[in-house]
Every structure is written in C-alpha cells, then in structure tokens.
Amino acid sequence: MRIVMIGSGYVGLVSGACFADFGHDVVCVDKDAKKIAKLEAGGIPIFEPGLDQLVAKNVAAGRLRFTTDLSGPVGDADVVFIGVGTPTRRGDGHADLSYVHAAAREIGAALKRFTVVVTKSTVPVGTGDEVERIIREANPSAEFAVASNPEFLREGAAIEDFKRPDRIVVGIEDERARGPMTEVYRPLFLNHSPILFTRRRTSELIKYAANAFLAMKITFINEVADLCEKVGADVQDVSRGIGLDNRIGSKFLHAGPGYGGSCFPKDTLALVKTAQDHDAPLRLIETTVAVNDTRKRAMARKVIAAAGGDVRGKTIGILGLTFKPNTDDMREAPSLSIIQALQDAGATIRAYDPEGMDAARALLPDITYVASPYEAAEGAAALALVTEWDAFRALDLGRIKAVMAAPVLVDLRNIYKPAELERLGFRYAGIGRAADA
Numbered sequence: 001m002r003i004v005m006i007g008s009g010y011v012g013l014v015s016g017a018c019f020a021d022f023g024h025d026v027v028c029v030d031k032d033a034k035k036i037a038k039l040e041a042g043g044i045p046i047f048e049p050g051l052d053q054l055v056a057k058n059v060a061a062g063r064l065r066f067t068t069d070l071s072g073p074v075g076d077a078d079v080v081f082i083g084v085g086t087p088t089r090r091g092d093g094h095a096d097l098s099y100v101h102a103a104a105r106e107i108g109a110a111l112k113r114f115t116v117v118v119t120k121s122t123v124p125v126g127t128g129d130e131v132e133r134i135i136r137e138a139n140p141s142a143e144f145a146v147a148s149n150p151e152f153l154r155e156g157a158a159i160e161d162f163k164r165p166d167r168i169v170v171g172i173e174d175e176r177a178r179g180p181m182t183e184v185y186r187p188l189f190l191n192h193s194p195i196l197f198t199r200r201r202t203s204e205l206i207k208y209a210a211n212a213f214l215a216m217k218i219t220f221i222n223e224v225a226d227l228c229e230k231v232g233a234d235v236q237d238v239s240r241g242i243g244l245d246n247r248i249g250s251k252f253l254h255a256g257p258g259y260g261g262s263c264f265p266k267d268t269l270a271l272v273k274t275a276q277d278h279d280a281p282l283r284l285i286e287t288t289v290a291v292n293d294t295r296k297r298a299m300a301r302k303v304i305a306a307a308g309g310d311v312r313g314k315t316i317g318i319l320g321l322t323f324k325p326n327t328d329d330m331r332e333a334p335s336l337s338i339i340q341a342l343q344d345a346g347a348t349i350r351a352y353d354p355e356g357m358d359a360a361r362a363l364l365p366d367i368t369y370v371a372s373p374y375e376a377a378e379g380a381a382a383l384a385l386v387t388e389w390d391a392f393r394a395l396d397l398g399r400i401k402a403v404m405a406a407p408v409l410v411d412l413r414n415i416y417k418p419a420e421l422e423r424l425g426f427r428y429a430g431i432g433r434a435a436d437a
C-alpha cells in the first residue's frame, strides 16, 4: 500500500516507520521544516526507544521518506493518515482542531484518485464528518472515503504497542474504506491482534472513552492512597489486592503524583466538554479532571512538609522531569506544577532527567539543570523522585545522603522500600504508605 502520514510527531513518525516495516511504501510529511531536515539527515527529532534503528532500516530499504510537501505523495496514495496534534484549545478546554482541518484542506486539494483519508489523531465525535465536508469543499470532484482509526500506543513503548496492539479500531461510513484499511493492518491481524470495524462516530468515541477510563483508574487509586495515609494502610498492597481480581486488573493502579502527558489531561477535558455540549455530562470524568488538577500541587505540599514545613531559601532536588520514563515528552508533566509550587514557596530547584532536560528548559527556565542524580541531591533539604526512570531505581543512597543538607527522600512513585530507607538514616515519604510501613 502507498501510505502518507501527515504529521511526523510521536504518533506520525512511529506509525509511519512501523507501516514501512510491515512492507508498505510510506511518506511522512510535516510542516516543521527543521523536523524534516533532521529526519532526512538521519536524525530523530524525539526520544523513543528503538525508533532510530527502525527509521534507519526502513529508509535504507527505500520504504520510508520524509517531506514538507504533501501534494505529490497524496496524489499517489492509497491511504492518507492525519496524525497532527489536537491540543487543548485555549480558553474553553475543547480540542483544537485547526491542524486537522488545515491538513484536510491540503489533502483535498491534492487528491487525484480514490483515496482513504484516515484520522489517526485523537479527535472529538463528529470530526470525521467535518473532515469529509472540508475535503469535498476543497475538491468537489474528489473520490475519497473518510475513516477513523484512533491510535492507542504509549510513548516509551510505542513501537511494541504499535506492532502488538490489544486491538485495532477502524470506523467507517463508506464500505470502500474497508478493503484498504484491512490491507494496511493485515500483518497485525495475522499476528492475532483483533480488528474492530465500527461506525466512524463510535470509533472516535472509543478513543476518548478508553483514555478517560484509564485516567479515572489512576485517579481512583490516587485517592485511595490518600486514604491509606490517613488510616495507616499501604496502597501498594491495596493495589495488588484489588488488581489480582481479573475484573479489575492490575494495570493503571499505581498511585503517584497525578497523571500528565500529552493525552490524558487534554483528552479527559475534551470528552467532558463534548459530553456537556450534548447534554449528557460525564460526572465521573469531570471529577477525575478536578481531582487530578489539585493533586499535583498537593504533591509539592508533601515535599514541603517532608522538608520540615518551610522551604524558603532551601534547595530541593528533583529526580525526573518527563511525565513518565523513556520519553523526552514534557507536555503536562506533573513536575511542572510541582516545581512551580515549590518555587512559589521560595525553594531553589536542582533537577536531573535522563532525556527530558532539553525539552524542560523552555518550560522551566529558572531551575538548575545538573548532569546526575547525585548532583541534584547536593545541598538539598529534600530530594523528590518524580519520574520512575530505571536510572533512579538503584541509586547509591549512601552517596546521596552524604551530599544532602538533610537526608529526606520523597518518593512520589513508591519505587523504594520505606523500611530500607529508614535503616539507611533517611526520612522517607512515599505515596499512600503509612509512616511505619
């Protein structure tokens, strides 16, 4: 199949490279000329494990190309995917569809023969109808079908997720889209990944419902963690105790500083807005959004309490800035709110992250970036572990303690054992663990 991917970000580049690896002929397009120049020069604009080798292999095989100009490739394509961003619109919380609409207009103008146009971006219910209208307006004689194919990959494990998805969801209104979409994903369902064909609006809603459910699950265990702290229970065991029930499942039950990232915050908000507009409010998700928002600054208060109740003039060390490990993505990372609240309270911040510091610099200009976890701990009144990178799992705690102003570890991901830390002479604060756990 000849595939064009519009938007070469986390989703577009991974999907494009994986489609090429399946044997399809893929052109990845992006408006960002610097991104395309970097890709053409053999570089990768984002950090995603394994992506550099996958891209290099498929470029060398002649199956993957990059360009800023979609017109030629779209004219020749069997399937065109829209994988551009759909951030939160300023002011009202709805998804900003301006990039999707602009891409649809450009695609419309470039279509030359029957083509399936697919929204892979996460888009609100009804966006497919609008994409169809825009293309028709741009090119009244074009032959095309608009499908929805939401993406479920997770950053940090994106290639594995793309190649072994739990399911593939495709929403169509025009039967002519079924054949090409089946062909695009044939290698995956040969590997037993189920493909669910449904109507387009249903497919669009599946993506938001999935993300909202996962965000709700995280928020549930976070609230249970707060209760654990009050009643002397251990959330790690509560999580295991409920997660072993197959009806509940153990995933997304890790208590922490609140969900962040490029998807959950914006998608929960957009779903809440859609539901309100249709007079079918999703109160569980409205509450999820509100609880998660307040949680991040509450984490800063936890750090302040652990540091003795006042951080003015003190240094706080931060381990991990990205919203989760194995990515350089800083979008809506909990570290942003936590650090801001600590700075508001008068603290000076020293931070280390294995991959996120370049992206963080633009968002957090007033902190000191250092080259190792040990440097982050230097002179600190407390060290807060915010992102659970593997590099933080086996720290030389003796060395950390020796350089700190006071041996205080606030482990917002519960990766250390309280008793061990206390034996080493630390004051330890985790999430949802009673002080003597």
Ligand code: NAD
Pocket (backbone or CB within 6 Å): 006, 007, 008, 009, 010, 011, 012, 029, 030, 031, 032, 035, 083, 084, 085, 086, 099, 102, 103, 120, 121, 122, 123, 151, 152, 153, 154, 155, 262, 263
């Ligand atoms: P991103 O910001 O990393 O990438 C989007 C890219 O699109 C940018 O490089 C931008 O320059 C480009 N672009 C914008 N308008 C364009 C146009 N008209 N023509 C060509 N290129 C254009 O975003 P992302 O994280 O890859 O997310 C893309 C979509 O996928 C979003 O809707 C997101 O919700 C969804 N999604 C993301 C993830 C994830 O983990 N990042 C997972 C599932 C779904």
